[in-house]
Structures are given as C-alpha cells and as structure tokens.
Amino acid sequence: MFESVVPQVDPIAVPSPIWLIKFLMTLTFILHLLAMNFVLGGGVIAAVNEIKGRRSGKEHHFLLSRRLSKALPIAMAFTINLGVPPLLFLQVLYGHFFYTSSIIMAWPWLSVIFFVILAYYGYYLYNFRFEKLSGGRFWAVGGSALFLTIVAFLYTNNMTLMLTPSTWKEVYVGSASGAFLNLGELTLIPRFLHFFIAALAVGGLFVIIYGLLKRKTEPEFSQWAVKHGTWWFLVPTFIQFIVGIIFLITLPRDILLLLLGDSIPGTIFFLLAIMGALGSVMIFMLSLQKDEPKPLLYAGFVIVLFTIFSMVMVRDVVRSGYIAEYFSVGQLEVNPQTGIILLFLLLFISGLAVVGWMVQKSIQAAKT
Amino acid sequence: MLNYPVWEIPYLGGGLLIAIVATIHVFIAHFAIGGGLFLVMTERKAYRENDERILDYVQRHSRFFLLLTLVLGAMTGVGIWFTIGLVSPAATSSLISIFVWGWAIEWVFFFVEIAAIIVYFYTWRKLQPKVHLAIGWIYFIAAWMSLFIINGIVAFMLTPGAWTETRLFMDGFFNPTYWPALVSRTLVCFALAGIYAILTASVFTDKELRGKMVRYAAKWSLPAIILLPLSLYWYYGSLPGIAQEILTGGLPFIYNTAILSVVAGIALFVLVAVAAWLFPSRVPVAYSILLLLVGFTVMTSAERVREAIRKPYVLYDYMYTHSVLKGEEYNLREEGILKAWGWGKHDDINDDTILRAGQDVFRAQCMACHTIGGYNDVLKVSENFTVDDLEIVVLELEHFRGYMPPFAGSFDEARAVAEYIISVKEDRTANLSTIRSGR
Numbered sequence: 070m071f072e073s074v075v076p077q078v079d080p081i082a083v084p085s086p087i088w089l090i091k092f093l094m095t096l097t098f099i100l101h102l103l104a105m106n107f108v109l110g111g112g113v114i115a116a117v118n119e120i121k122g123r124r125s126g127k128e129h130h131f132l133l134s135r136r137l138s139k140a141l142p143i144a145m146a147f148t149i150n151l152g153v154p155p156l157l158f159l160q161v162l163y164g165h166f167f168y169t170s171s172i173i174m175a176w177p178w179l180s181v182i183f184f185v186i187l188a189y190y191g192y193y194l195y196n197f198r199f200e201k202l203s204g205g206r207f208w209a210v211g212g213s214a215l216f217l218t219i220v221a222f223l224y225t226n227n228m229t230l231m232l233t234p235s236t237w238k239e240v241y242v243g244s245a246s247g248a249f250l251n252l253g254e255l256t257l258i259p260r261f262l263h264f265f266i267a268a269l270a271v272g273g274l275f276v277i278i279y280g281l282l283k284r285k286t287e288p289e290f291s292q293w294a295v296k297h298g299t300w301w302f303l304v305p306t307f308i309q310f311i312v313g314i315i316f317l318i319t320l321p322r323d324i325l326l327l328l329l330g331d332s333i334p335g336t337i338f339f340l341l342a343i344m345g346a347l348g349s350v351m352i353f354m355l356s357l358q359k360d361e362p363k364p365l366l367y368a369g370f371v372i373v374l375f376t377i378f379s380m381v382m383v384r385d386v387v388r389s390g391y392i393a394e395y396f397s398v399g400q401l402e403v404n405p406q407t408g409i410i411l412l413f414l415l416l417f418i419s420g421l422a423v424v425g426w427m428v429q430k431s432i433q434a435a436k437t
Numbered sequence: 438m439l440n441y442p443v444w445e446i447p448y449l450g451g452g453l454l455i456a457i458v459a460t461i462h463v464f465i466a467h468f469a470i471g472g473g474l475f476l477v478m479t480e481r482k483a484y485r486e487n488d489e490r491i492l493d494y495v496q497r498h499s500r501f502f503l504l505l506t507l508v509l510g511a512m513t514g515v516g517i518w519f520t521i522g523l524v525s526p527a528a529t530s531s532l533i534s535i536f537v538w539g540w541a542i543e544w545v546f547f548f549v550e551i552a553a554i555i556v557y558f559y560t561w562r563k564l565q566p567k568v569h570l571a572i573g574w575i576y577f578i579a580a581w582m583s584l585f586i587i588n589g590i591v592a593f594m595l596t597p598g599a600w601t602e603t604r605l606f607m608d609g610f611f612n613p614t615y616w617p618a619l620v621s622r623t624l625v626c627f628a629l630a631g632i633y634a635i636l637t638a639s640v641f642t643d644k645e646l647r648g649k650m651v652r653y654a655a656k657w658s659l660p661a662i663i664l665l666p667l668s669l670y671w672y673y674g675s676l677p678g679i680a681q682e683i684l685t686g687g688l689p690f691i692y693n694t695a696i697l698s699v700v701a702g703i704a705l706f707v708l709v710a711v712a713a714w715l716f717p718s719r720v721p722v723a724y725s726i727l728l729l730l731v732g733f734t735v736m737t738s739a740e741r742v743r744e745a746i747r748k749p750y751v752l753y754d755y756m757y758t759h760s761v762l763k764g765e766e767y768n769l770r771e772e773g774i775l776k777a778w779g780w781g782k783h784d785d786i787n788d789d790t791i792l793r794a795g796q797d798v799f800r801a802q803c804m805a806c807h808t809i810g811g812y813n814d815v816l817k818v819s820e821n822f823t824v825d826d827l828e829i830v831v832l833e834l835e836h837f838r839g840y841m842p843p844f845a846g847s848f849d850e851a852r853a854v855a856e857y858i859i860s861v862k863e864d865r866t867a868n869l870s871t872i873r874s875g876r
Contacts, residue, residue, distance in 0.1 A: 074440070074779040074780060076439055076440045076441050076526075077438070077439055077440060079439060079527075079530045079531060079534045080762075081531055081534040081535055081604075082534075083534060083537070084534070084535070084537060084538060084606065085537065085538065090537075093541075143555055146507055146511070146551045146555060147551070149511060149512065149515065150511075150544070150547055150548050150551055152515075153515070153544050153547065154541065154544055157533065157537065157540050157541065157544070158537075160522070160529075160530065160533045161533055161534065161537050164526075164529075164530045164533065164534075165439075165441075165530070167522075168441055168522055168523075168526035168529070168530065169441060169442060169526070171519075171522055171523055171526075172441065172442050172443075172444045172523055172526065173442065175444045175523045178519065178523070179516075179519055179520065179523065181519070182512055182513070182515060182516040182519055185512055185515075186508060186509065186512045189508045189512065190504075190508060193504060193508070237442075238779075238780065241442045241780055242780070242781075242782045244445075245442065245443065245444065245445035245800055246444075246445050246446075246447070247444045247445070247446075247523070406538065406606050409538040409539070409606050409607075410538055412538070412542065413538045413541050413542050413545070416542055416545050416546075417541075417545050420545040420546070420548055420549045423549055423553075423575060424548070424549060424552040424553075427552055427553060427556045427572055427575065428552070428556070430556070430560070430564060430568055430572070431556045431559065431560050431564075433564075434560045434563035434564045435563070437563065
C-alpha cells in the first residue's frame with residue numbers, strides 16, 4: 070500500500086575498509102553464537118538434568134547440573150560482551166535498516182535488556198544458592214533459559230524485520246508506538262527454531278568437552294557426560310534437518326535461488342554447511358560405538374566449527390540478497406583511519422594476552 | 438536528513454526514557470570503576486595489617502560488587518545503547534560512524550574488565566596475594582580505561598571542538614570538555630566507591646570493624662566531594678557560551694536542577710562526615726541507603742543538566758535535537774519536512790489531510806523532545822495560544838525559544854502542526870468539560 074522507505078545512509082564516511090568490518094563482524098558473531106549456545110543450550114540441558122536426576126536418582130545428572138550452574142553465569146558475561154562487536158559492526162554497515170526495524174518494534178526490542186537481566190540473575194541464583202534452592206532449582210535455571218529463549222525470539226523478530234523494508238511504513242503509519250512483532254513474517258518461526266535447536270545441539274558439545282576434561286579425575290562421570298552430550302547433539306540435529314528444510318522453503322524464491330546457483334559464494338557455503346552438518350552427525354554417531362571416541366570427537370568439533378562458519382556466511386548472503394534492491398555495502402563511502410585501526414588491533418592483541426595470563430593463573434589456582 | 442521514523446513514547450518522551458536508563462547505569466558504572474580500586478587497596482590494607490576480618494569484609498564486598506556491576510551495570514550500559522538507537526537513531530548512527538574504532542577499543546577494555554573481575558572473584562584465597570592483587574589492578578585499569586574512551590564520546594556530543602571542521606577522530610575525541618569531564622567523573626568514581634563501601638560495611642560487619650571501615654570509606658568519598666566543585670568549574674569554563682547561559686538561569690528548570698545537584702552534593706558531604714565522626718560503628722543500613730539516595734540525586738541532576746545544556750543540538754554544532762543537520766533546515770523550509778522524512782501518511786496537505794499531516798509533522802519535528810500530555814507537554818507550553826499564535830511561534834522557534842532548534846519545514850507544515858496541536862488541546866478541554874458537567 071505504501072512505498073518502501075529506507076532512511077538515508079549516514080553521510081559520515083566509514084573510517085575503515087569494509088572487508089575489515091565484515092571480517093571482525095563475522096569472527097565476533099561466531100564467538101558470540103558459541104557463547105550464546107552455551108548459556109541457552111546449557112541452561113536447557115541443566116534444567117532437563119534437574120528433572121531427570123530427581124526422577125532417576127542418578128548422581129550424574131545432579132553432578133552435571135551442579136557443574137553447569139557454575140559455568141552458566143560466567144558464560145553469560147562473555148555472551149553479552151561478545152554480542153557487542155557484531156552489533157556495533159552491524160550498525161556501521163546496516164544501521165539504516167537496523168535502527169528502523171528496532172524503532173518499529175521498540176518496546177519488545179528494549180525488553181531484551183530486561184529479560185537478559187532476569188536470566189542473568191536467575192543463573193547467579195542457581196549458582197550461588199544451589200544447595201539451598203533444592204526443589205526450586207529447576208525453576209531458577211529453567212526460568213532463565215526461558216527468558217533467554219524469549220530474547221532469541223525477539224532477536225529473530227528484529228533480524229527478519231530489518232530485511233523487509235516494504236512492510237515498515239504501513240506499520241508505522243498505523244501506530245508509532247513501537248509495539249510491533251514481526252509475526253506475519255513467514256520465515257520467523259523456522260528461523261527462530263533453527264537457531265534455538267542449534268543452541269541445544271552445541272550446548273551438547275560443551276557437555277562432551279567438559280566430559281573429556283574430567284577423564285582422569287572422574288572417569289566414570291566423564292564417560293557418561295561424553296555420551297550424554299553426544300545425544301544432546303544428535304537428537305536436536307536430526308530435528309534440525311526438518312526445521313532447516315522448512316526454513317529454506319519459506320525463504321522468498323529469489324533468495325532461495327541464491328543458495329542454489331544464483332550466487333557462487335551462497336551456493337558454495339550452503340553446500341559446505343549441509344555437508345558439514347551431515348558429516349558431523351555421522352562422526353558423532355560413530356563415536357558412540359567406539360571405546361576410544363576422543364579422536365572422532367575432536368574431528369567432530371572441527372567440522373561443527375566449520376559448519377557454523379559456513380552457515381554464518383550463508384546468513385550474510387541471505388541478508389545481502391533481501392536488501393539488494395535498496396542497498397549494498399559497496400555504496401558506503403570509505404575513509405580509513407589507519408592510526409586508530411592499528412591502535413585497536415594492538416590493544417586487542419594485548420588484551421587477549423592479559424586475559425590469557427589471568428586464565429592461566431586461575432587454572433593454576435583451581436588445581437591447588 | 439537522516440530520515441528515521443520517530444518512536445512515540447507516551448508520557449515520558451524519548452529524553453526522559455534515556456535519562457532513566459542512563460542514570461541507573463552511570464550510578465553503577467562509576468562505582469564499578471572507583472570500587473575496583475577500593476577492592477585492591479582494601480585487600481592490600483588487610484594483608485598489611487594482617488587483619489583477617491578486613492579480608493573477609495572485602496571478599497563479601499566483592500560479591501556484592503560482582504552481582505551489581507557485572508549484571509546490572511553491564512546490562513544497563515547495553516540498555517543505553519539500545520535506547521539511544523531507538524530514540525535518537527540519527528545521532529547514534531553518527532556517533533557509531535565517527536567513533537567505531539573508539540567503541541571497538543572500549544569493547545576490548547570491557548572484555549578485559551569482565552575477565553579480570555570474574556577471575557578476581559573466583560580466585561579469592563586460592564592465589565598468592567601478590568597475584569590476586571595484580572588481577573585486581575588489571576580490573577581497575579581496564580575499567581578506568583573504558584571510562585577514558587567513553588568519556589571522549591560523551592563529551593563530544595556537547596563540545597565536538599575542531600571536529601566540525603576537520604572531521605578527525607582525535608579532534609572529536611580529545612575535545613574541549615574531555616579533560617575536565619574525565620577528572621570530574623574520576624572523582625565521582627572515588628566518591629561512590631566510599632558510599633557503596635559504607636553500605637556494605639553497615640550490612641556485613643560487626644560494630645568493631647564497622648567503625649574502622651566506615652571511617653576508611655569516608656576517606657574515599659570526602660576528598661573527592663571537596664575537589665569535585667573545582668573540576669566542575671573547570672568544566673563550566675570549557676562549555677560553549679549558550680550552554681553557560683542556559684546553566685546560569687537561561688532555563689530556570691535547568692538552573693534549579695543544577696542548584697539541586699550542588700545542594701545534594703553538600704548534603705552528601707555533611708552526611709558522610711557526620712557518620713564518620715559521630716557514629717561510625719553504629720551506622721545503620723537505612724542511613725547508608727540514604728547516602729546512596731542523596732548521591733543518586735547529585736549524579737542524576739548533574740547528568741540531566743549536562744544533557745539539557747546541549748540544546749538545541751543533539752550533537753553540538755552538527756545535528757539538531759530533531760535529527761536535522763545544521764544548515765539543512767533552509768532546504769527543508771523549501772522542500773517540506775514530510776517529503777524528506779517519508780514516514781507521514783499523506784504527501785500533500787489539504788483540508789482533508791491537514792490534521793493527520795500535522796500529526797506527522799509533530800512526529801518528525803517535535804516528538805524528539807515533546808510529548809502530548811506528559812513530560813515537556815506541548816499542550817502546556819502552548820496553553821494560551823491560538824492556531825495563528827502557535828504557527829508564528831513555530832516558524833520563529835529559534836528566536837522565541839533560543840534553546841529550541843529552528844523548525845525545518847514549509848509554511849503549510851507549520852500551519853498543519855499548529856492546527857493539530859490546538860485541535861488536540863480543544864478535544865481534551867471539551868472532554869474534560871463534558872466529564873465535569875455531565876457526571
């Protein structure tokens with residue numbers, strides 16, 4: 070009914086080569102996804118183990134929940150921190166899309182902050198009051214995981230809404246109060262499920278890693294945790310094949326075609342992602358039958374990382390495709406400020422070194 | 438112009454929403470910095486005096502510190518970023534474009550900061566004191582460096598300095614108010630470190646230790662509060678002329694807020710000093726909460742003033758509060774705001790569309806600061822106006838109200854927005870009188 074309005078590009082030139090922004094955006098987004106998958110998937114796994122432990126009385130379930138309760142708030146801090154750079158670089162490249170969709174769904178978008186705070190305190194409650202809570206533990210950790218699921222759903226709303234400028238004006242002319250959710254979007258639910266289910270699967274991988282770390286000190290628990298984590302990876306990933314296909318079908322035809330030949334990078338990364346997903350499922354299934362699954366598990370981790378990378382690249386192709394008729398990053402004016410970029414890189418590397426030293430010290434402390 | 442849709446927030450308006458999120462954040466974030474130094478210095482004191490009770494107190498204090506700064510402090514910081522993107526997307530976009538590497542550097546310090554506080558907290562009594570203290574120092578330095586960065590960007594909004602000419606990162610960053618603002622904020626960090634420490638001392642310690650810790654904490658707050666007026670005077674001297682005028686009485690509301698901040702600051706000094714001198718070992722929790730509330734008043738009103746004296750700009754000498762770039766208003770007077778903005782229902786104004794067009798002009802030009810019936814109520818400021826009066830005022834805004842930006846729209850649009858505002862006012866008055874007479 071209304072013509073599409075996309076706000077003008079900011080007249081201030083981007084103070085950096087675009088490839089550098091894209092590179093850092095992709096890198097930090099992958100790291101954010103891994104941390105996010107741990108806090109969301111790990112929270113669900115902990116909640117399920119609370120119930121299983123109570124029903125079966127099996128010690129391993131409680132032990133896993135207890136260990137997760139200590140890791141979840143820490144992972145939460147890094148999820149938030151690692152969420153900052155991808156959102157920053159997104160605003161540099163696609164700000165005029167992102168701000169607009171955010172405004173149209175302003176209240177739900179702002180409520181993300183509220184839900185994250187609740188989830189975060191819930192995880193600390195679960196950690197610091199683990200013994201005292203006893204029966205309330207499921208509610209603390211499950212509630213937090215639920216709040217994070219809501220956050221994921223709100224993110225999916227904004228990330229889809231920012232790609233469809235044709236819908237914006239009609240909503241805004243109707244009401245400027247920012248109480249909109251993108252529920253009419255066909256890809257919304259499949260896209261949300263695609264991310265949510267992946268978080269469960271990757272959460273399973275972290276349980277495997279934890280199991281491997283405990284091989285020497287707690288061999289029996291270790292073996293159980295590796296198997297338990299493997300099932301958490303496999304079952305969601307089987308479901309993912311169905312959800313993934315539905316997600317693909319709901320994509321607009323021209324976008325889908327980008328992954329099926331119209332775009333070379335889109336097609337290549339899509340194929341790699343599919344192969345990676347299939348390959349990792351086979352490897353983790355094989356690992357269940359081995360007495361010494363370690364080499365296969367390591368291979369599986371590498372393949373999953375590679376799959377996540379490919380999927381993030383596919384996501385980038387899809388995003389560019391959606392908004393191609395309005396904008397491409399090539400249109401941005403660029404005026405690199407080399408000095409400050411070098412300063413950032415220098416500080417970034419020094420920061421990593423300092424954090425590395427502190428982590429080393431805390432591992433020493435944990436051993437004594 | 439950067440033509441973003443404008444979010445309508447009933448009663449509060451965007452400015453007040455930002456203020457609410459921001460004041461919670463700054464009150465925790467400054468503590469997150471000063472309190473970091475407090476942790477290491479107090480831990481060191483415990484080792485030096487070989488006092489297990491002090492060590493026990495700092496450890497408990499660090500848990501409170503972690504839960505407050507890492508969760509609420511960090512998330513309200515992200516919250517400010519979300520909120521300014523929703524309320525002032527054009528200005529946010531500009532700040533991101535100009536300072537993207539500044540933000541990226543701040544993120545590095547944020548990363549080191551959270552890693553350090555987590556390691557510090559979880560390695561209590563597990564590491565050698567020397568190493569544990571070193572980690573505390575890393576935390577404090579990283580936290581203060583994040584202030585060092587964000588201060589440049591915040592100060593830039595009010596005093597962009599030579600950047601408006603050169604467009605260079607460093608010119609915008611080390612701008613005229615950078616250093617006085619950095620010194621003032623650092624002093625606030627220390628003042629807050631002491632006040633929060635009085636709170637935890639009143640909760641976690643017995644009478645014997647409380648007396649000692651309250652006096653010790655007061656030594657953090659009192660010198661900082663005394664020095665603050667000096668650095669703020671320096672800050673005042675670095676402000677643009679119009680900002681100084683607004684502050685010294687040009688806008689009575691802002692002048693009063695500034696006075697409130699000063700009075701609350703003096704009260705805070707007296708309250709801390711009295712507690713430390715007269716009843717340090719018997720400071721009740723309620724009293725320490727009162728200190729926090731008074732401290733909150735000082736900060737909230739000071740930040741409010743800093744925001745208000747930026748008028749009529751959101752980014753000084755560059756972008757007006759209604760997101761129109763300085764100088765662009767001349768074109769928009771010819772072209773019309775509705776066309777340039779693009780988010781209105783109608784393209785042309787006639788008798789049928791005038792009220793809706795007026796509403797859209799209101800959204801595009803006024804809603805950045807004004808609400809209807811809430812904070813900075815447009816109905817109130819145009820209380821005794823007819824449509825004609827209001828139209829004239831709208832067209833000459835910058836002359837009638839020096840701290841308001843010029844109206845960036847056509848004559849027809851000025852008429853439309855005046856018609857719209859007066860019609861809303863008349864509707865409300867009519868409703869009110871029906872209610873009064875009818876029931």
